[in-house]
Amino acid sequence: MRKLNNSAILLLLLSLCSLTAYAQQEKNSLILNLAYHNNNNLQQYLVANAKSKIDGKFRMIEGVTVSFYITSDSAKTNFLGTATTDIKGNAALLIPPSAKAEWMKAASRDFVVVSKADKQFDVSTATTTITKARLKIDTADGKIINVSVLALVDTVWTLVKDVELKVAVKRSGGDLNVSETQSYTTDSTGTIAAEFKLDTLPGDLKGNLVLIAKIEENETYGNLTAETTVPWGVPATYVSEYDKRTLFARRGFTPYWLELMAYSIIVVVWGVLFYLFMQIKKLKKLGIE
Amino acid sequence: MESLAKTKIIEDLLPQKFGKQGKIWVVFLSALCLLGAFAYYRQLSKGLVVTAMRDYASWGIYISNFVFFVAISLVGSLITAVLRLTNVHWSTPLTRIAEIIAVSAITFASLIIIVDMGRPERFYNLFIHGRLQSPIIWDVVVITTYFFISLLLLYFPLLPDMQIMLKYKERSGKYLHKLYSFLGSFWKNTPGQIKISDKAVNILCIAIIPVAFSIHTVTSWLFATTYRPGWDSTNFGAYFISGAFLVGAGGVMVAMYVFRTHYKLEKYITESHFDKMGKILVMLALLYLYFNVNEFMVPAFKMKKPEEEHLRGLFTGEFSVVFWFAISTAMFIPILILIFKKGRKPFPAFIAGILVVIGSWFKRYLIVTPTLLHPFLPIRDVPESYHHYFPTWEEWSIAIGSLAGALLIITIFARIFPIIPIQETITETEEHEKA
Numbered sequence A: 001m002r003k004l005n006n007s008a009i010l011l012l013l014l015s016l017c018s019l020t021a022y023a024q025q026e027k028n029s030l031i032l033n034l035a036y037h038n039n040n041n042l043q044q045y046l047v048a049n050a051k052s053k054i055d056g057k058f059r060m061i062e063g064v065t066v067s068f069y070i071t072s073d074s075a076k077t078n079f080l081g082t083a084t085t086d087i088k089g090n091a092a093l094l095i096p097p098s099a100k101a102e103w104m105k106a107a108s109r110d111f112v113v114v115s116k117a118d119k120q121f122d123v124s125t126a127t128t129t130i131t132k133a134r135l136k137i138d139t140a141d142g143k144i145i146n147v148s149v150l151a152l153v154d155t156v157w158t159l160v161k162d163v164e165l166k167v168a169v170k171r172s173g174g175d176l177n178v179s180e181t182q183s184y185t186t187d188s189t190g191t192i193a194a195e196f197k198l199d200t201l202p203g204d205l206k207g208n209l210v211l212i213a214k215i216e217e218n219e220t221y222g223n224l225t226a227e228t229t230v231p232w233g234v235p236a237t238y239v240s241e242y243d244k245r246t247l248f249a250r251r252g253f254t255p256y257w258l259e260l261m262a263y264s265i266i267v268v269v270w271g272v273l274f275y276l277f278m279q280i281k282k283l284k285k286l287g288i289e
Numbered sequence B: 001m002e003s004l005a006k007t008k009i010i011e012d013l014l015p016q017k018f019g020k021q022g023k024i025w026v027v028f029l030s031a032l033c034l035l036g037a038f039a040y041y042r043q044l045s046k047g048l049v050v051t052a053m054r055d056y057a058s059w060g061i062y063i064s065n066f067v068f069f070v071a072i073s074l075v076g077s078l079i080t081a082v083l084r085l086t087n088v089h090w091s092t093p094l095t096r097i098a099e100i101i102a103v104s105a106i107t108f109a110s111l112i113i114i115v116d117m118g119r120p121e122r123f124y125n126l127f128i129h130g131r132l133q134s135p136i137i138w139d140v141v142v143i144t145t146y147f148f149i150s151l152l153l154l155y156f157p158l159l160p161d162m163q164i165m166l167k168y169k170e171r172s173g174k175y176l177h178k179l180y181s182f183l184g185s186f187w188k189n190t191p192g193q194i195k196i197s198d199k200a201v202n203i204l205c206i207a208i209i210p211v212a213f214s215i216h217t218v219t220s221w222l223f224a225t226t227y228r229p230g231w232d233s234t235n236f237g238a239y240f241i242s243g244a245f246l247v248g249a250g251g252v253m254v255a256m257y258v259f260r261t262h263y264k265l266e267k268y269i270t271e272s273h274f275d276k277m278g279k280i281l282v283m284l285a286l287l288y289l290y291f292n293v294n295e296f297m298v299p300a301f302k303m304k305k306p307e308e309e310h311l312r313g314l315f316t317g318e319f320s321v322v323f324w325f326a327i328s329t330a331m332f333i334p335i336l337i338l339i340f341k342k343g344r345k346p347f348p349a350f351i352a353g354i355l356v357v358i359g360s361w362f363k364r365y366l367i368v369t370p371t372l373l374h375p376f377l378p379i380r381d382v383p384e385s386y387h388h389y390f391p392t393w394e395e396w397s398i399a400i401g402s403l404a405g406a407l408l409i410i411t412i413f414a415r416i417f418p419i420i421p422i423q424e425t426i427t428e429t430e431e432h433e434k435a
Helices: A002-026 A097-103 A256-288 B006-013 B020-046 B061-072 B075-085 B089-115 B135-155 B158-166 B174-184 B191-224 B236-262 B271-302 B305-315 B320-338 B346-372 B393-416 B422-434
Strands: A030-039 A043-054 A057-060 A065-070 A079-084 A090-094 A108-115 A124-131 A133-140 A144-153 A156-159 A164-171 A174-177 A191-195 A209-218 A222-230
Touching: A030 A108, A030 A124, A043 A065, A043 A108, A065 A090, A065 A097, A079 A090, A133 A209, A133 A222, A144 A164, A144 A209, A164 A191, A256 B135, A256 B191, B006 B422, B020 B393, B061 B089, B061 B191, B061 B236, B061 B346, B061 B393, B075 B089, B075 B135, B075 B191, B075 B236, B089 B135, B089 B236, B089 B271, B089 B393, B089 B422, B135 B158, B135 B191, B158 B174, B158 B191, B158 B422, B191 B236, B191 B346, B236 B271, B236 B320, B236 B346, B271 B305, B271 B320, B271 B346, B305 B320, B305 B346, B320 B346
Parallel strands: A030 A222
Antiparallel strands: A030 A043, A043 A057, A043 A090, A065 A079, A065 A108, A108 A124, A133 A144, A144 A156, A144 A191, A164 A174, A164 A209, A209 A222
């Protein structure tokens, strides 16, 4: 009997082990990516992206809560905050003022993002290291756009050469390059000069356009942008249709051609009817005579 | 037509008093009208909430009825104008039937549109504040015009008959004699009067065709000038006109049989008339079928999402029973009956006519309502009932009451005036004998 019990316990344990192994096999690995952004030298934030290979295809994972850290995730003081991934698998977090002391410690900083283990995924982490940098955008006569890349070396902002960047105009549907050149690389002075060739581009009411210089997914500096407003666009003129004679206008603003057509038809047809009513009168007169 | 003596023709065609059947028929129609009036009183006092119309289906059987009335009224221009202008003399006995159908239908088309209004006392605003760009205003103008043209087209050919009826005071009675006297005592049948009358009728026949086409085209534009699936079609004007010709001809076929049988007019509305009208009806049914194929096949080929929902609803979904009933009764079965010579005998032709009229009424319902149940911008958390429409008893009563009202006008007209033109029949008979 005791032997039987031992066998049963052994079988149960084996079953549990295999079930656990099966459950573990079911879990997919979560891949985290971390990117640093500096928008217009005003907003510094981190974006974590969560994806996983499911059924042979990479899918963005929504609803994963991730924790962000500066320097490392070993100390609670380095904790920046948490965010949850959206439908595109992205979770963004502004670097809070509380991290200023840690941020100011060096020109280069490390960031860590960590996701907790759950039913679907195990713990996952990602790190990124950036050197503090910024873009400076300026314009010159002849619609020339000058962009400089400055990086912090020790405590000095230094112009950096051989950095690839783009110069564009901000539009509602996406950014539009200012010329045929897709991207520029900074020269030995850490600067590029782009010629603005979009002379007929509509601007706002005053003809203002927003120029944007951007470094995208740079391994050293992350994602940087800088913007400036220039009056190089064609001023948009708003013409009110309210008082125009159109088919969709209000009463009293019927197009002339429609009025002419409609009233002509009405006058002709009712003229004929009036003539016929007169004929009845004539018939009466003939009958009396 | 066999030779008939003038007095015999007059004797046969003078209006006859209602017999027992006629009286029962009038009482029946009046009762339906009264029920409709009571239902309308309830609608006026309680508001449109007594109907099944809600935010989605804001046009129900009132507008279906309106489109039906507008459609059937086209028959006036078909029988009277088109056939007269093309010198088709066999249609003479049918002209007045066609014209009175047109007048009564257009009268109730005007009334039913007011019934559909939540605040009918504001109707005058359509004229004061109407936008000339709106097809609704064009409809108001063109319906009014068509009404007067149809009325005149009914009146002018009646004048010679009026003179004949005035000679039969004993038969017509005191009040009718006064009415005939008021309407046509001035008619002396002088060459001058005949010339003016003939000219007027010719002018009316020419004028009524574009106006009749306009009334149906404009009515179709009430729908086609929107983006809604089922309505957003460049085919709609022609589709409506072809359908209107069909239902109008069907209505005349029914009226021909009823008047022929009830008033014993077999010598005047002959089997030949049914044969010819039957052929016209087949042609019109095929024409309407052609436009239906166009109307459904082209969107079905492209199958844009909203159109798909609409088409599936009609062909296999919620409205499929009504849809196939309407298509079968308005087109397929009448074609199958009337394509054979035996089917163009009076009784089968009458059955075909009834099927056309009934099927056409339901066809109008299918044009109006299903589209409205699939809005482009659905309301959030809308009650389930908004997705469906079935008329309330008030709506049925008003709609049936209006149909009964139109029939009542035709019935009373036939009691007061000769339903077949007497003078024209005499003239044609004499000309035939001379020839």
